[in-house]
Amino acid sequence: MRSRQAIALLALIGFFIASYLWLYKIGAIGVLKCGSGACEAVQTSPWAVLLGVPVALYGVVGYAVLFLVALVGAQPAFARRRAPTVLLAALASGGLIFTLYLTYLELAVIHALCRWCVGSAVVITVIWVVSLFGLKTWGAGGVGVARADRLPVSLPPP
């Protein structure tokens, strides 16, 4: 439960970072608060668009999906189901791979590092670590906890 709540919060932060970059890309925000020209260099590069869609929009959608899955998974009705944990780990892994590819482009091809992209990379990395932790603890103790919950609170008198 805790890991799903943590992922929901982190995904929400990532969602706002990606939204900021996307709003800039579609022209709703004029200047990126970046401290250097690197964010503009990245965001105005040909690699800021993938298959005709701004890369930031992939982030917006990805974080939104992560948030929704984590939020639903954090509900008491889903607390004992393993599927949300597995799904979160899978989504986070996909997001991390995509982020690694984008970071490679920034470092090796564009030669500029956007601070907001780094922020998003940190967020998805932490989400990934938390999701793996959730997966591991579920296998090790999560089910056990669920079984313990089914035990009577107090033993019947002899």
Next chain:
Amino acid sequence: MKPFYALLGVVVAAGAGWLVWASRTTPAAAPATSGPVPVAADGFRGYALGSDSAPVEVVEYADFQCPHCGEFAVLQLPTIRQQLIATGKVRWRLRDYPLGSFPWSRVSALAAQCAGEQGKFWPMADTLFLTQSQWGRSSRNPSGFFRDLARGLGLDRDKFDACLSSARYAGRIEASHQEGEARGVTGTPTFFVNGRPWPDEHNISSDRFKQVVDSVIAAQHKR
């Protein structure tokens, strides 16, 4: 669960507030226009390099402060000039597309236009791209730096100063920007080859240009 939802509420409020603040404090440039492609009041359609009878025209929308435009101008364009423009295959037209996200996009475009008034557009354009790292990161208006460049190129400094300080060609630059928006340009550099968008957004090397231009010319010969 209650602290969790309270925390979610705080993040949502902070995030939404931040986005609204960002959009209000740094408003975007003029919205995209629709309808016919705008033309500058003086009918200017951009400076062009190469033969008027070249079978292929490449139109580049560029921002002098955009690092990718600078990289392209310094690393790829010299080879393109040698292989495609000098050989009469390509006519290269440069259009201004100041991005709005860089502080000195418009003043640098003005500097190039003012040099063009004295017949030195291309030397100034090349020099602006070449020296981009010197003036592009400056927090102060680089007009003085541009004046020095103009002097170095042998321009009449008084005429250049008068042109730059009066923003004489601001209308041209804005018309070029609107033209770009009307054609769907969102970033720089953006290229059109004989009116069609560049086919390979991730590859703008001189080799790729040669490949594309040769294929366009070959297709023309087949007709």
